[in-house]
Amino acid sequence: xxxxxxxxxxxxxxxxxxxxxxxxxxxxxxxxxxxxxxxxxxxxxxxxxxxxxxxxxxxxxxxxxxxxxxxxxxxxxxxxxxxxxxxxxxxxxxxxxxxxxxxxxxxxxxxxxxxxxxxxxxxxxxxxxxxxxxxxxxxxxxxxxxxxxxxxxxxxxxxxxxxxxxxxxxxxxxxxxxxxxxxxxxxxxxxxxxxxxxxxxxxxxxxxxxxxxxxxxxxxxxxxxxxxxxxxxxxxxxxxxxxxxxxxxxxxxxxxxxxxxxxxxxxxxxxxxxxxxxxxxxxxxxxxxxxxxxxx
Numbered sequence: 001x002x003x004x005x006x007x008x009x010x011x012x013x014x015x016x017x018x019x020x021x022x023x024x025x026x027x028x029x030x031x032x033x034x035x036x037x038x039x040x041x042x043x044x045x046x047x048x049x050x051x052x053x054x055x056x057x058x059x060x061x062x063x064x065x066x067x068x069x070x071x072x073x074x075x076x077x078x079x080x081x082x083x084x085x086x087x088x089x090x091x092x093x094x095x096x097x098x099x100x101x102x103x104x105x106x107x108x109x110x111x112x113x114x115x116x117x118x119x120x121x122x123x124x125x126x127x128x129x130x131x132x133x134x135x136x137x138x139x140x141x142x143x144x145x146x147x148x149x150x151x152x153x154x155x156x157x158x159x160x161x162x163x164x165x166x167x168x169x170x171x172x173x174x175x176x177x178x179x180x181x182x183x184x185x186x187x188x189x190x191x192x193x194x195x196x197x198x199x200x201x202x203x204x205x206x207x208x209x210x211x212x213x214x215x216x217x218x219x220x221x222x223x224x225x226x227x228x229x230x231x232x233x234x235x236x237x238x239x240x241x242x243x244x245x246x247x248x249x250x251x252x253x254x255x256x257x258x259x260x261x262x263x264x265x266x267x268x269x270x271x272x273x274x275x276x277x278x279x280x281x282x283x284x285x286x287x288x289x290x291x292x293x294x295x296x
Contacts, residue, residue, distance in 0.1 A: 039099075039101065039123050040123050042099070042123075043099040043123035043124040044124065046098075046099075047099075047124055048097060048098045048099055048124060050174070053096050053097050053098070053174070054174060054177060054178065056096040057092055057093050057096035057097075057174075057178045058177075058178050058181045058182075060092045060095070060096060061089060061092050061178050061179075061181060061182040062181055062182055062185045065185060065186060067088075067182075068182040068183070068185035068186035069186040069235045069238070069239065070086060070088040070089075070239055070242075071085060071086055071088055071089035071092070071178075071179065071182040071183075071186070072084075072085075072086060072179075072182070072183060072186055072232060072235045072236040072239055073085065073086035073087070073236045073239050073240060074232075074233050074234075074235075074236025074237045074239070074240060074251075075236075075240065075246070076250070076251075081217075081233045081236075083232050083233055083236045084179070084236075085163075085167070085175055085176075085178075085179045086163070086236070086239050086240075086243070087159045087160065087162060087163040087243065088239070089175070089178065089179060089182065090162065090163040090166040090167060091166075092178070093166060093167075093170050093174075093175055093178065094120070094166050094170070097170050099122065099123045099124040100120060100121065100122055100123065100166075100169065101119075101120070101121040101123060102118075102119065102120045102121075102162060102165070102166060103118070103119045103162075104116065104117065104118040104119070104158040104159065104161055104162035104165075105117055105158060106154040106155075106157065106158055107132075109137070109150060109154065111144070112136060112137065112138050112144070113134045113135060113136055113137060114134070114135050114137050114150060114153055114154045114157055115132060115133070115134055115157070116132070116133050116134075116135070116154060116157035116158040116160070116161045117130060117131070117132050117133075117158075117161055118130070118131045118132075118133070118158065118160075118161030118162035118163070118164060118165035118166075119131075119165055120162075120165040120166045120168065120169040121169075122169050127169055128169075129165050129168040129169050130165065131161050131164040131165045131168065132161060133157045133158075133160045133161040133164065134157070135153050135154070135156060135157040135160075136153075137149070137150050137153050152244050155244065156243060156244050156245035159243065159245065160245065183232060186232075186235055187228055187231045187232050187235065188228075188231070189228070190228070193227070193228060193231070196231060197223065197226050197231060200231060200234050200235065200238070201214065201223065203238065204234065204238065204252075207238075207241065207248060208248060209248060209251075209252045211223065212255055213252040213253070213254060213255065214234070214252060215255075216252075216253070216254075216255035217233075217237075217251070217252050217253070218230045218233065218234070237251045237252070
C-alpha cells in the first residue's frame with residue numbers, strides 16, 4: 001500500500017469516527033429532549049395539590065422519631081447556633097411536592113475550597129434555581145485535606161447545595177409547616193424532656209462527646225438546665241455529624257481550661273505602706289473601784 005493510499009484510509013477512518021460521534025451526540029440530545037418533554041407533559045397532566053403535598057410530607061417526616069430527628073439541622077455561625085430544616089427534610093419535600101427535577105454535583109476542587117452546585121427545576125411552573133456552595137478543605141492549621149476527606153467534604157457540600165436549591169423552589173412557608181410538625185415529634189414536650197434528654201446525651205456520649213463539651217456548647221451549667229430549645233440544637237448537631245457535614249470537634253469544641261488562682265503559700269503579704277505587721281496596743285483595763293460601805 002502506497003503512502004497516499006494509507007493517508008487516504010486514515011483520513012476516511014477519522015471522518016467515520018467523527019461522524020459516529022456526531023450521531024451519538026445527536027441521539028443523546030434527542031433522548032434528553034424527549035425525556036424533558038415527557039416530564040413537562042406529565043406535570044401539566046397531573047398538577048400537584050398543596051393539600052396533598054402537606055399531608056404526604058408531614059406523614060413522611062413524622063413516621064418515626066428517628067426520621068423526625070433527621071429533619072433537624074444545626075450549624076454554629078458567628079458564636080450562635082442556627083437551627084433549621086436539613087437535607088433529609090428537603091428530600092422529603094421534593095418527593096412529596098412532585099413534578100420536580102433535582103440534581104447536585106461537585107464542580108471544582110480549588111486549593112482551599114471545594115465548590116458544589118445544586119439545581120431544582122419545577123416542571124409545572126417552569127421555575128428553576130441553581131445554587132453553589134463552597135466548603136473549606138483545609139484544617140485549622142491551613143493544611144489541605146487528603147483525597148478521601150476532600151471527597152467527603154464535596155459530598156456534604158453537594159447535599160447542602162441540593163437542600164438550598166429545593167428550598168428556593170418549594171415555598172418556605174410550607175416547608176416550615178412540615179418542619180414544625182417534625183420538630184414536635186423529635187424534641188417532644190415538657191413531660192418527655194427528662195427521658196429525651198438522657199437519651200440524646202447517651203447517644204452523644206457513644207460518639208465520644210463528653211458532658212462538659214455538651215454543656216459548653218449549650219452554655220448551660222448542668223444537665224438540668226437543658227431545655228426544649230437546647231434539645232433541638234443537640235439533635236441538629238447530631239444530624240450534621242451523621243451526614244458528615246460537621247466533625248465532632250467542630251460541633252462540640254473542648255471548653256477552655258478554667259483559670260488557676262495564684263498561689264499565696266510562702267508569700268509575704270504587705271500590710272500597708274511603711275507599716276509593719278505588729279499588733280496594735282490594747283487599751284489599759286479600767287481601775288478597780290474600791291469597795292464601800294454600800295457594797296458590803
